[in-house]
Structures are given as structure tokens and as C-alpha cells.
Amino acid sequence: MYTPRRHARSEHLPIRELRYHLRRWGLDADPAGRPPIVMLHGWMDVSASFQFLVDALADDRVIVAPDWRGYGLTEGPAVDAYWFADYLGDLDAVLDAVSPGGPVDLVAHSMGGNVAMLYAGVRPQRVRRLVNLEGFGMPRSHPDKAPERLATWLDQLRKGGRLRDYDDRPAVAEKLRRNNTRLPSDKADWLAQHWARPAPHGRFELAADPAHRLVNPHLYRVDEVTATWRRIQAPVLLVQSDHIDHFHRFVHEPEYAERLGAIPGLSRATVPDAGHMLHHDQPEAVARLVEDFLA
Numbered sequence: 001m002y003t004p005r006r007h008a009r010s011e012h013l014p015i016r017e018l019r020y021h022l023r024r025w026g027l028d029a030d031p032a033g034r035p036p037i038v039m040l041h042g043w044m045d046v047s048a049s050f051q052f053l054v055d056a057l058a059d060d061r062v063i064v065a066p067d068w069r070g071y072g073l074t075e076g077p078a079v080d081a082y083w084f085a086d087y088l089g090d091l092d093a094v095l096d097a098v099s100p101g102g103p104v105d106l107v108a109h110s111m112g113g114n115v116a117m118l119y120a121g122v123r124p125q126r127v128r129r130l131v132n133l134e135g136f137g138m139p140r141s142h143p144d145k146a147p148e149r150l151a152t153w154l155d156q157l158r159k160g161g162r163l164r165d166y167d168d169r170p171a172v173a174e175k176l177r178r179n180n181t182r183l184p185s186d187k188a189d190w191l192a193q194h195w196a197r198p199a200p201h202g203r204f205e206l207a208a209d210p211a212h213r214l215v216n217p218h219l220y221r222v223d224e225v226t227a228t229w230r231r232i233q234a235p236v237l238l239v240q241s242d243h244i245d246h247f248h249r250f251v252h253e254p255e256y257a258e259r260l261g262a263i264p265g266l267s268r269a270t271v272p273d274a275g276h277m278l279h280h281d282q283p284e285a286v287a288r289l290v291e292d293f294l295a
Contacts (some may be wrong), residue, residue, distance in 0.1 A: 001186055001189045001190050002051075002052075002184075002186040002189065002190035004051055004055055004190075005007040005055040005211075006025045006026060006054050006055055007025075008023045008024060008025050008048070008051070009023070009024045009025075010022070010023060010024075010053075010073065011024065013094070013097050014093060015090055015097070016086075016089055016090060016093055017077070018069055018074065018075055018076075018077060018090075019074070019075050019092065020066055020067070020069070020074050020090070021047070021066065021067045021072055021073035022047070022064055022065065022066045022067075022076040022094070022098070023047040023048065023050075023056045023064070023065045023066075023067075023179075024062075024063065024064050024246050025063040025257070026054075026060045026061050026062055026063045027060055027061060027062045028062070029062065030061060030062050034061060034062075034105075034259075035062075035070070035099060035102055035103055035104045035105055035128050036061070036062040036063065036064055036096065036098055036104050036105070037061050037062065037063045037064070037104070037105045037106075037107055037294070038063075038064050038065070038066075038094070038098065038099075038104045038105070038106055038107070039053075039054075039063065039064070039065040039106075039107045039108065039109075039112075040065070040068075040091070040107070040108035040109070040112030040113070040115060040116055041065065041067070041109055041110075041111075041112050042109045042110030042111040042112050042113075042135075042244065043110060043111040043212065044071075044206065044208055044212065045071070045109070045110070045195075046067055046071055046072035046194050046195060046207055047065035047066060047067045047072055048072070048191065048194035048195075049109070049191065049195075049253050049277075049279070049280070050065050050107075050109075050279065051190070051289070052187060052279065052280055052283040053107075053279040053283045053286055053287055055283070056283040056284045056286070056287035057287045057290070057291060058287070058291060059291060064098050066090070068087060068090065068092075069082070069086065069087075069090055070082060070110075070208060070209030070211065070212060071207065071208050071209070071212070072194065072207050072208075073207070076211070077211040080160065080161075080211055080214075081107060081153075081157065081211055081212065081214050081217075082209070082211055082212055082289045084115075084216065084218075086254045087111075087115040087123065088115060088118060088119050091115060091116075091119050092119070092123065092126075095126055098188065100203075101258075103125065103126050103127055103128040103234075104126065104127065104128065105127075105128050105129045105130075105294050106118075106119075106120070106127055106129075106130045107130075107132075107133070107290055108130070108131070108132055108133065108135055109130045109133040109134060109135065109277075109279060110133070110134055110135055110276065111135070113132040113133055113134065113135015113136075114135045114136075114137055115135075116130055116132060116135065117129075117130070117132060117135060117137075117225075117228075117232070118225070118228050119227060119233045120223050120227035120232045120234050120236070121229050121230070121231040122228060122231070124231055124232060124233040124234065125220065125233075127232075127233075127234040128234055129209075129234050129235050129236075129237075129294055130232075130234050130235070130236045130237070130292060131236075131237045131239060131289070131290050131293055131294070132236060132238045132239065133239050133278060133279055133286065134239070134240050134241065134248075134276055134278065135238075136240075136248055136250075136251050137220070137222075137225060137258075137259070138220035139220070139223045139250040140220070140250075140255065141219035141220045141221065141222075142219075143219070145219060146219055149215065149216075149217060149218075149219060150217050151216065153215050153216075153217035156213075156214045156215060157214070160210065160211075161210030161211045161212065161213040161214055162210050162211070162213070163205050163206050163208065163210045163213070164205070164206075164262050165199045165203040165204060165205045166196065166204045166205070167203060167204075168204060169189075169192045169193065169196060169204055170189070170192070170202075170206070172192040172195060172196040172204055172206075173185070173189045173191070173192040174188070175240060176188045176191055176195065178190060180275060180276075180277050180280060180281070182273075182274070182275060182277075182280070182281040183277070183280055183281070186278050187197070187280065191234075191280075193276070194207070195207060208285065222259060225259075226259055226262040229259075229262040230261050230262045230263075230264070232263055232264060232265070233264070233265075234265065235265040235267065235293070236263050236265055236267070237266075237267045237268070237269060237289065237293045238260070238266060238267070238268045238269075239269045239270075239271060239272055239278065239286065239289055240268075240271070241270070241271050241272075241274035241275050241276065241278045241279075241281070242270050242271065242272045242273070242274065243274065243276075244277060245275065256275075267293070269277070269289050271285050271286060271289070272285075
């Protein structure tokens, strides 16, 4: 099994009526006065997902990564659906706790990257620099799809969310490798310890609230997103892999290039031989990009 080079410390904070779990690596305080690095994981993931990236960083920094509400070791509220704006509220409260006196550097993946981009526009003074790892956003939605989307959401509320369970953690590791064929077995085995939790009857399930599986009843409003991105003051580095999966094919369309034009200080980089989980596939390459940009 993979052996971490930097060991994480767990802590829990009261965040918006929830017992929020944060994972900390590295220094307790930076003698050079550099801001903390706050890492934000993606949908159906956990904060431990950043372990390989943290280990690949050459420099020691204050690094904090929360488990979003209803993921990992953070409890979920007593709800049957989740709302995207709550991630912004949670992040605001987390930063008040971990860096009350100044801005932070954000490193965020996928859904976490989308949260970070919106937050940097809403609270520009709280973000010094932002590294967005494949947080592309969503394809443009059309208003005539709203009735169908709402009907789907109502149908899913009736049925409730469900998560598949597994015989044991090796089966979870095998699932991780099927999801990402580039993931080595030693890292899959390590991730499975954090990605899954015991379920009834001696089985294991993902460490996530099943309600996260429900479709978002709100359409993705590109105009509102770009209006928020225009307010970003921090330099932004968008890092993507050289492989675009079926869902993310829209990033090659001209409309998406126009969307990115709303970000004032945008730089871009591509990581070869990697997929959507590029911080798992090529942690050393991603670490060099992160370090150079944050420096």
C-alpha cells in the first residue's frame, strides 16, 4: 500500500451547524508569512484525495483540506437534497477559521474548482492565487430544459439517493481503478481506506451522503457565472489533462473559450498522460505547476 510522505492531522470545526472535518498537512504556521494553501476536493470525493499531490510538493507549507458537507468525515445535514450555494457558505466559514487575518491560496479540483472560482469572484479579497484543476463548470443550459430538469428532480426525491455497496475495501480499490485506469494499485488501496466506510452487514459504501447523487434542479446559468468570474482579482491557473472525457468535451467549443475570457488574470497549463483525476495520475507534474504559480 502507498506510504504517505507527509502525514495528515485531522480536526473538526463547528461550521454552519455542522461538525466539519479538516485534514491538515505540513507547518502549523509559515515562518515566511505565506498564506495557507486550502485544497478543495470534487464531487463524490474526499479531502484525502490530495495526499499524493501534497507528498509531491517540494516545499513545506500550511495546507488544509476540508471534506465538503456530506462527504468523508464531515457530517451531512438532515436533508434529502444539497444546494450548490452552501459550498460557498461553508468555504467562507472555513477560511474565517483557518485564515482569519488574510487571504489564502486555493487549489481546487473539479466541483471544488467551480466553487473556488465563484468564491474568488464573490470574495476577491480572500483569495491570493487560485489553481483550478479541471473545474470547467457545466455546459450551457437552455431555459426550455427547466421543466424536464425539475420533473427529474421530483422523481429522484421520491426514490431517494442510493449508493452501491462493496464486499470489502479491496473491492472498493478495484472500483477506483476501473474509474481511472491510470491509478496504480498501491494508491487505489490507500484511497479505498478513506473513500469508503463500513456499511451494514459487514459491507462497505462510499463515504458520501446518497443525496449527492440527485440531479441539481437549477439550470447552469452561464451569464451569472461569467458575471461572477469578472470580479476575480487573484491570478488564476486553469490546469487540465491532455485527455478530455465525454462529459467535458464542451471545453473545446468556441463558446467555452469566450466564457474563459471573463477571467481577468487567467493562465492555462496542460498535464500530459493524465485524465480528469490528474492529481492522482501525475502528482509530480501538478505539484511543479502549483509551486511555480503560487511562488
